[in-house]
Structures are given as C-alpha cells and as structure tokens.
Amino acid sequence: MGLSAGELDAIRLSIQVGIWSVAAGLIPAIGLAYLLARFSFRGKAVLDAFVHLPLVLPPVVTGYLLIIMLGRYTPLGSLLQSIGIKFAFNWKGAVIASLVMSLPLMVRAVRISIEAVDRSLEDAARTLGAGSFRVFITITLPLSVPGIISGGILGFARSLGEFGATVTFVANIPGETQTLPLALYAYTQTPGAEMMAARLCAVSITIAVAALVISEIIARRAYGRINR
Amino acid sequence: MKNLLRGLLASALLLLCGSALYAQEKVYIYAAASTKEVVKELTDSYNKTAKVKTEFVTVFGSSGDLARQIEAGADADIFISADTKWSKYLDEKKLVEKGTISNFASNALVLIASPKAKTNLKFPDQLLEAIGDGYLAMGDPKPVPAGKYGQEALTYLKLWDKISNAKKIAFYPDVRKTLNAVETSQADYGIVYKTDAQLSSAVKVVYTFKEKSHSPIDYPVLGIAGKSKGESRAFLNFLKKKDAKKIREKYGFVVK
Numbered sequence: 134m135g136l137s138a139g140e141l142d143a144i145r146l147s148i149q150v151g152i153w154s155v156a157a158g159l160i161p162a163i164g165l166a167y168l169l170a171r172f173s174f175r176g177k178a179v180l181d182a183f184v185h186l187p188l189v190l191p192p193v194v195t196g197y198l199l200i201i202m203l204g205r206y207t208p209l210g211s212l213l214q215s216i217g218i219k220f221a222f223n224w225k226g227a228v229i230a231s232l233v234m235s236l237p238l239m240v241r242a243v244r245i246s247i248e249a250v251d252r253s254l255e256d257a258a259r260t261l262g263a264g265s266f267r268v269f270i271t272i273t274l275p276l277s278v279p280g281i282i283s284g285g286i287l288g289f290a291r292s293l294g295e296f297g298a299t300v301t302f303v304a305n306i307p308g309e310t311q312t313l314p315l316a317l318y319a320y321t322q323t324p325g326a327e328m329m330a331a332r333l334c335a336v337s338i339t340i341a342v343a344a345l346v347i348s349e350i351i352a353r354r355a356y357g358r359i360n361r
Numbered sequence: 362m363k364n365l366l367r368g369l370l371a372s373a374l375l376l377l378c379g380s381a382l383y384a385q386e387k388v389y390i391y392a393a394a395s396t397k398e399v400v401k402e403l404t405d406s407y408n409k410t411a412k413v414k415t416e417f418v419t420v421f422g423s424s425g426d427l428a429r430q431i432e433a434g435a436d437a438d439i440f441i442s443a444d445t446k447w448s449k450y451l452d453e454k455k456l457v458e459k460g461t462i463s464n465f466a467s468n469a470l471v472l473i474a475s476p477k478a479k480t481n482l483k484f485p486d487q488l489l490e491a492i493g494d495g496y497l498a499m500g501d502p503k504p505v506p507a508g509k510y511g512q513e514a515l516t517y518l519k520l521w522d523k524i525s526n527a528k529k530i531a532f533y534p535d536v537r538k539t540l541n542a543v544e545t546s547q548a549d550y551g552i553v554y555k556t557d558a559q560l561s562s563a564v565k566v567v568y569t570f571k572e573k574s575h576s577p578i579d580y581p582v583l584g585i586a587g588k589s590k591g592e593s594r595a596f597l598n599f600l601k602k603k604d605a606k607k608i609r610e611k612y613g614f615v616v617k
Contacts, residue, residue: 200547204547205495221533301538306532319501321504322423322505324446339610
C-alpha cells in the first residue's frame with residue numbers, strides 16, 4: 134500500500150496510546166468495578182455518575198476539563214511537572230485523554246462480569262477462612278476474566294477512535310500526538326487528499342477488526358476454562 | 362401545573378404560527394466558523410430592513426467540512442468560505458451559481474499571548490525566546506487556512522524552521538480551538554485571525570503580521586448552483602450595501 138512515514142507514525146502512535154491507556158486504566162477499572170458491583174456506600178451514585186461522565190459528555194468538553202484539571206498552570210499539572218511527568222502536547226497526554234474516555238467502557242464490562250460471579254462461591258471461600266482480599270484474588274477475579282478481556286479490548290478500540298478529547302488536550306502534532314483519527318481528519322480537510330483518507334480508513338478498520346477477532350479468541354478460551 | 366403547561370403549549374403554537382407568517386422560504390447559509398457572530402448580525406440586520414422577512418438557517422463549521430457537505434448534496438443556498446481554496450473546489454465541481462462569487466471580507470493575522478505569558482518582549486523577533494518552555498498554538502498548516510497563513514508569515518520572518526525544529530508548535534484543527542488553547546494558557550502564544558482575537562478578552566494581541574508576509578486572507582461568498590431563490594439573491598445583494606459593510610468592519614473584518 135506504500136504508507137508514508139507520517140502515516141506509519143500515526144499508526145504506531147495509535148497502537149502505543151491504545152496499549153498504554155488499557156495497561157494503565159485496567160487496574161483502576163477493575164477496582165472501581167469491584168467497588169460498584171459488591172459494595173453499597175455513601176456517594177456510590179455520585180462515583181458511578183462521575184466514572185460514566187466521559188461517556189455522555191461531548192469529547193471536546195472532556196478535553197477541556199482535562200486542561201482545567203491537568204493543564205500546565207494548574208496546581209495538579211505543576212505538581213506532576215515538578216516530578217517530571219508532563220502531559221502537555223506529548224503522547225502521554227494522549228494516553229490520559231484516551232484513558233479517561235475508555236475508562237467507563239472498561240468499568241462497565243468488568244462490573245457486569247463481577248456481578249455475574251456466583252456469590253455462593255465467594256461465601257464458600259469465606260467459610261473456609263479466606264479473607265476478603267484472598268476471595269477477590271482467588272475467586273472473583275479469575276471468574277471475571279472474560280469481562281476484563283472484553284473491557285480491555287473495548288477500551289483499546291475506544292482509544293483507537295478517540296479524537297475530540299485528544300485534539301483538545303494535546304493538539305495535533307505529527308509524530309507526537311497525531312493518532313490515526315487525527316491524521317485522518319487532517320486529510321479530509323485537504324482538497325484532493327481523499328485517497329490518503331481512504332487508505333487510513335482501511336488501516337483503522339483492519340486494526341479494529343484484528344483487535345476484535347483476537348479478543349473473541351481469548352474470551353472463548355477463558356470461558357472454556359471457567360466452564361470446564 | 363396544568364395551567365402552566367397549557368400556557369406554554371399555547372405560546373409555543375403562537376410562536377410557530379407567528380414565524381410561519383413571516384417566513385416565506387428558508388435560506389440556508391453555510392459559513393466558516395470564524396464568521397459566526399458577524400453572519401448572525403448580518404441576517405438580523407437584513408430582516409430589519411427587508412420588506413419580506415426571511416428565515417435564515419445558519420450552519421457553521423470548518424470550510425473544508427462544509428464544502429464537502431455541499432458537494433454531497435447538503436441543502437445550502439449560500440456558502441461563505443474562509444479560504445479561496447474551497448470556493449475553487451466547489452467551482453470545479455460545477456456547484457457555484459455563475460456570477461455570484463464575490464469577496465465577503467478580508468482578515469488579518471495576529472500573534473496573541475495567553476494571560477500567563479510574557480508580553481514585554483520584542484515581537485516577533487523574540488518569539489522563540491518568549492516561548493521558552495512553552496508552546497505556540499496554531500492551525501494545522503495543511504488543512505487549516507489560518508495555519509497555512511501562519512506558516513507563511515513565520516517563514517517570511519525566518520522563524521518557522523527555528524520554532525518547528527524546536528518542536529514548540531501545537532497544531533489545532535481550527536482557529537477557535539487554537540484560541541481556546543491560548544485562553545486556557547495551555548499554549549503561551551497563538552496565531553489566529555484578528556477577528557477571533559477581538560472576541561476574547563483573555564488573550565492579548567502582541568503583534569499583527571504584515572500583509573505582505575502571507576497570502577491574502579480572503580473570505581469568498583457564493584451562491585450554490587441551482588439554488589438561487591429570490592431570497593438568497595436578495596441577501597447576496599444586501600451584503601454589497603454600505604450598512605452590511607459597516608457590520609463586517611465592526612467585527613474587525615476588512616471589506617474590499
């Protein structure tokens with residue numbers, strides 16, 4: 134297909150951002166899902182709504198809120214900068230934007246899985262003397278693996294398609310923050326670049342389908358193990 | 362509660378009937394995002410003077426998006442582009458009504474500073490020093506007209522290579538997002554149109570780029586082929602009047 138260096142950069146960056154946002158987001162997502170699925174506490178509805186906010190807000194607004202919370206001159210942003218973590222206009226900022234956007238999808242998928250775990254199994258483990266943490270690690274978590282996998286893949290897919298929050302938070306810098314959707318958008322804005330846009334579109338579809346097929350295979354294996 | 366609902370319903374009906382009385386036919390104006398405020402005032406002013414009121418439906422967005430929507434058959438009567446490139450694009454596709462293309466307005470390009478940025482240096486010469494650890498926000502030069510002009514101007518000033526090699530430029534997909542980045546201090550400086558800078562009280566204009574340093578910033582206006590209703594013609598004629606020119610000048614545009 135003969136992709137240009139810029140296009141290859143965008144593809145590599147998209148995959149890198151997607152993997153990082155799942156890697157960094159999955160553990161908090163599991164924690165939140167467990168909290169929301171198994172406990173009732175004050176402010177649960179608020180936490181639930183807060184986690185789901187990026188799903189309903191326009192992505193551009195989420196990006197704007199990220200600037201307000203983690204921007205270069207905000208207290209939190211300056212604190213992170215002083216310990217060497219910089220989000221402004223680099224790929225780490227793109228990871229943060231993707232992570233925030235995909236977190237609700239990961240939490241939902243994991244939560245449904247945890248809620249489906251038979252509580253009598255957890256209770257049985259408890260009567261045998263296992264503490265809460267041990268029950269979680271040895272019973273709940275392994276039985277939720279299919280949900281965790283599909284959550285991870287959903288999160289990865291969401292990251293691949295992330296546009297609004299990313300472009301607002303870290304702009305569109307080739308080789309640094311220009312992911313596939315951003316490169317694609319730039320092409321649609323250029324007269325005569327239809328072919329290039331179509332090419333990147335084909336690449337996006339290929340990556341997305343490959344991710345879905347892989348997740349399907351892994352999830353089936355996991356189900357097979359659980360049901361054995 | 363019931364009465365309140367009834368009242369609301371009645372007034373809603375009244376509004377619907379009322380507007381139907383005035384509106385003969387709707388005129389759809391597709392216009393570049395940077396003309397939002399001025400187009401609104403122009404249509405209002407048109408309806409104040411015209412004998413027959415016209416209902417305008419305005420659609421704002423990036424010129425490229427709008428041109429592609431019109432090409433795909435969107436119901437547009439008038440198109441105001443922020444760049445002659447997209448009016449030419451439509452002309453090549455035989456979508457422009459003959460003889461309707463004219464200059465809507467021209468704009469200037471400015472360098473703006475965020476509320477937290479240094480403004481006491483000599484601009485544009487010390488721009489790179491002023492940016493320091495920070496960033497310069499501008500439109501993406503390939504797709505965004507404001508970005509293209511910005512690149513031309515910085516190249517003319519022999520600053521482009523220095524700043525872009527230092528990876529100090531953050532590209533945005535339109536002018537308003539560029540402005541927003543500077544307003545929130547995410548970027549320290551930005552290149553936007555004079556008219557956009559005028560809309561924000563938070564940013565400060567530190568330099569106006571010389572006209573000869575970039576290609577002319579012209580906004581063409583045109584009627585879409587086969588869509589020349591009486592009302593849209595009348596509005597295009599109205600734009601040539603003195604009052605309509607004054608409105609554009611009020612927003613910082615130059616009318617040639």
